[in-house]
Structure formats: structure tokens, C-alpha cells
Amino acid sequence: MMNEAMSPDALEAALRDIGARRYHNLHPFHKLLHGGELNKGQVQAWALNRYCYQAHIPAKDATLMARLPTAALRREWRRRIVDHDGEAEGDGGIERWLGLCEGLGLDRGYVESMRGILPATRFAVEAYVHFVRDQPLLEAIASSLTELFSPTIISERVSGMLAGYDFVDEATLAYFNKRLTQAPRDSDFALDYVKRHAVRPDQQQAVLAALIFKCNVLWSQLDALYFAYVEPGMIPPDAFTPDGAR
Amino acid sequence: MMNEAMSPDALEAALRDIGARRYHNLHPFHKLLHGGELNKGQVQAWALNRYCYQAHIPAKDATLMARLPTAALRREWRRRIVDHDGEAEGDGGIERWLGLCEGLGLDRGYVESMRGILPATRFAVEAYVHFVRDQPLLEAIASSLTELFSPTIISERVSGMLAGYDFVDEATLAYFNKRLTQAPRDSDFALDYVKRHAVRPDQQQAVLAALIFKCNVLWSQLDALYFAYVEPGMIPPDAFTPDGAR
Numbered sequence: 001m002m003n004e005a006m007s008p009d010a011l012e013a014a015l016r017d018i019g020a021r022r023y024h025n026l027h028p029f030h031k032l033l034h035g036g037e038l039n040k041g042q043v044q045a046w047a048l049n050r051y052c053y054q055a056h057i058p059a060k061d062a063t064l065m066a067r068l069p070t071a072a073l074r075r076e077w078r079r080r081i082v083d084h085d086g087e088a089e090g091d092g093g094i095e096r097w098l099g100l101c102e103g104l105g106l107d108r109g110y111v112e113s114m115r116g117i118l119p120a121t122r123f124a125v126e127a128y129v130h131f132v133r134d135q136p137l138l139e140a141i142a143s144s145l146t147e148l149f150s151p152t153i154i155s156e157r158v159s160g161m162l163a164g165y166d167f168v169d170e171a172t173l174a175y176f177n178k179r180l181t182q183a184p185r186d187s188d189f190a191l192d193y194v195k196r197h198a199v200r201p202d203q204q205q206a207v208l209a210a211l212i213f214k215c216n217v218l219w220s221q222l223d224a225l226y227f228a229y230v231e232p233g234m235i236p237p238d239a240f241t242p243d244g245a246r
Numbered sequence: 247m248m249n250e251a252m253s254p255d256a257l258e259a260a261l262r263d264i265g266a267r268r269y270h271n272l273h274p275f276h277k278l279l280h281g282g283e284l285n286k287g288q289v290q291a292w293a294l295n296r297y298c299y300q301a302h303i304p305a306k307d308a309t310l311m312a313r314l315p316t317a318a319l320r321r322e323w324r325r326r327i328v329d330h331d332g333e334a335e336g337d338g339g340i341e342r343w344l345g346l347c348e349g350l351g352l353d354r355g356y357v358e359s360m361r362g363i364l365p366a367t368r369f370a371v372e373a374y375v376h377f378v379r380d381q382p383l384l385e386a387i388a389s390s391l392t393e394l395f396s397p398t399i400i401s402e403r404v405s406g407m408l409a410g411y412d413f414v415d416e417a418t419l420a421y422f423n424k425r426l427t428q429a430p431r432d433s434d435f436a437l438d439y440v441k442r443h444a445v446r447p448d449q450q451q452a453v454l455a456a457l458i459f460k461c462n463v464l465w466s467q468l469d470a471l472y473f474a475y476v477e478p479g480m481i482p483p484d485a486f487t488p489d490g491a492r
Contacts, residue, residue, distance in 0.1 A: 022483050119462035120469060123369040130376055216365035219482055220470075223366060226480070227473035234472070236465055237268050 008195035011204055015142075015191070015211055019149040022215040025156065029222040029230065034156050036164015038230075040104070041242020043165065045229045047101045048240050049121040049221065051111050054097045056125045058084045063133040064140050076189055083182050093182075096175035103172030116240030120224035128217045135210070142194050142207035143214040147187035154179055254441035257450055261388075261437070261457055265395040268461040271402065275468040275476065280402050282410015284476075286350070287488020289411065291475045293347045294486050295367040295467065297357050300343045302371045304330045309379040310386050322435055329428050339428075342421035349418030362486030366470035374463045381456070388440050388453035389460040393433035400426055 006014065024030060032038050033046060058081045065077045086092025101111045110116065132140040154176045161168045198207045228235045235241055252260065270276060278284050279292060304327045311323045332338025347357045356362065378386040400422045407414045444453045474481045481487055 028480065119466045120366050120370070123373040123463075123466065124366070126376065127369040127372055130372065216482070217369075220365045220369065223473055223480065223482060224466075224469070226478070227469055231478045232472070232476075234274065234469065236462070236469060 023149040024218040025153040027222040029226045034160035052117045118224045139210040142210040147183040150183045269395040270464040271399040273468040275472045280406035298363045385456040388456040393429040396429045
């Protein structure tokens, strides 16, 4: 089976199957988050650590864009950076994520310093940046395809968090509204690219592996949050401590 | 205080203080391991995941050696690679670690494939390799200084594991005997290098930060083991399952 190429549609089905089994909407931490079962400190820990991921995404996209061969492809990918970094001060996805953190009562400077981030978060995020920098372009693009699955998790998240937490309101969650239109546009492009360029069996296996890798990047961030802030609740040295000295 | 340089001996004391507070002998997983309180599957998971670390150490050392400016320095550092890779087939620290894994009942090919490694292990190990490749040479060398603290943990480990587990014998633990002489020789050199070259306050702060980074690399590997195999025992997709299908 690994010796025969799949059709583009079969490849898409295999990619979507990975998401159905390994995307982080299935992780117990997200079930708690979306079900309103976390306390405010735990939600803060999630937002704080996720900031590290958000803040690195433009670096990931810039290193990918640097390897794209045409102006058309680079323009396509550049939109992602514009989405995150904005057109001006106070604009963009990172700014909106900081707004979410502030809405949860975290200090902006503390969040931006990343001093309280779990080491495991940082390692997973850097693994993603390095993967995109070092692996073949096709696999780097394929690793972005978790965005295929994000509209579902975003709508679950927004409705679940608004219903479950009195310390969360629509303004706090503004980040996610933008992503509902940005993510499908981005993933449509990446999926089309992958379906057109992953034609040999080895390329197809490589893009499937790249998507699994990326699912692991997201999954292990939630493992680390669960471990530190839910059960057994072992917070590593110097990491964020809810309501504690920092 | 950060504006004044420390004496070399004060710098050494500050480095040793980091070890006293953050070296992974303090981690609950190691307390369980050395106290004979893990079951065989949990000890297997430790050995399997630690193999990923062992197997990457020569890559870390080769990338560091590539940046050393003199033959004398490179020869000094080359000993580490010889220690790990051996002089011939069947020799070297990696081979002895595989012997430990086989002694615990793991299949050699399965271990070498790294298929069952926790993603968080891989991310932490790669963070270390990338740090050594990308950061200033002085900080790269300083990140090796966890070896200052390893003789203590090794003697605790060997005596504790021999006393605590009937499935462990001295032959299985042969890896550690070698390290008892190799680690002090290596760390003596690195400590001397750091004490002589980290003279400005900013350099001294950077080497302290490098050692904290490396402590986090080791610590987060044990966090991941604890999370997956002790409490709450949430094994990520495709990772090693004791006694289970793999």
C-alpha cells in the first residue's frame, strides 16, 4: 500500500482522518476548558502558555515564506503574518491574544515576557518552528494543516467558554472570531498545495507524518498544562502559579 | 548586583546552587525510580525515553565541536563522542544504554526506532541540540554543566535500583559505571572553560541561564514520564504502552 500513490482526494481523506483521531480537540484538557470545568487560574495558565505558541507563529511563517520560490506564493503566505502581526500597533492576532490574557486578569508585561511559560510549551513550540525551517517545503506546508480542523474547535470553545465562565465575555474572545474566517482560507490554500505537490508515495507518507508531528506539537502542550495545573498539579520551577507570587 | 562581575569561584558557587535547586534528582519521578516504587513497565518507559536523549548526545557534541576553534579544544570535546559512540561496533555509551533497555525486556529494534518515544521527550531533546547549535559557544558549553551533578544521582540510582527491582542487575546498569569516571572529567573541563571565559556580568548571567535551560530539558522529560506513566497516566497517541500492543 505504501508503494502506490493515493489519489489527491484519498490523500485528503487520510489527512482528515489524522485530524479525526489526533487533533487536540480530543484532549482531556480541552474537554475541561470547553465544558466550563476549569477554575480561573487554570484558564489563565492555558491563555498564558498558548501566548507562547501565538507569538512564535509569525516566525514560523516567515521562515517558511523565505523558502517559497515565487512572489505569488509568498504573497499568499504573507497574509498569515499580516493576520498575526497586524497592519499597525494595536492590531493583529497576537494583540488580540494579549487582549484575551488581559481579559482574564493577567498582566500584559508578564505575558509578553514569557517568564511563566512551562518549559514543555516552549520546547514544543520551538520544535514546530525548527521543523518548518529544516524540513522539506512540502512537509513544512503540510504541518500547517491542523487549521483544517480548527473551525470546529473554535466554535465549541467560544460557546463553551461563554456559557461556562463568568469571567469570560465576547470581547475577551475576539481573537477567535477572526480565526473563523482566516483559518479556512489558509488551510484551503495549504491543502490544495499539498494535494497538487504530494504525488509520489514517499511524499504522501511524509506529509501525513508532518501532520501527525504537528498534532503532537499541539497535544503535548495540553499534556503539559494538564500535568502542571490539573493532575497531579506539579508546577515546574519558576512556571506560572495561579494567584501566587510571580 | 547584575552589573558587577562575580569572581570565578562565586560563579562556580552560583552554578552549583542552580544544581542544588533544579537538577532532576529532585524530581518526584526519580524519587520513585530510585526508591524502587515503579513497576517494570514504568522503568521500561524511563529507559526507552532516555534512549532518545542518549542517542542525540553525540549530535549535540558534534555540533558544538564544529564550532571550537582549536585542535586541542576539539580533541577534548571529541572524547565525549568517543565515549558515546565507542571505538568499534558493540562499544560505547549508546550501546550500553541499549543493553540496559534489553536487560529490561525491551526489543532493541523497537528502542532504536524511537517509535514509542513521548513527543515531549523528543521536543526537549531537540531543544537541547538546537540550543547548542544556535547559541553562543560559551553558553553551549555551559549547558553541559549538569554533569557536575550527575555522580550523585548515578550512585543513588544504581544502589536504589539494585535494591528495589528484582528485574535489574549490575550488568544491566553497566552504562552508569562508565559515567562515574567520564562525567567528572568532562564537567571539570567545561567548568574550567566557563570560569575562565565568562568574565563579564552579561556572560555570567548567560551561562547561569544556560544551565537553568538544561535543567529544564532534563526536568521536563521526567514531567512527561510522570504524566504519561504515573499520574494521571495519560499516554499520548502511539507512545509506548507497557505490556500492550506496540
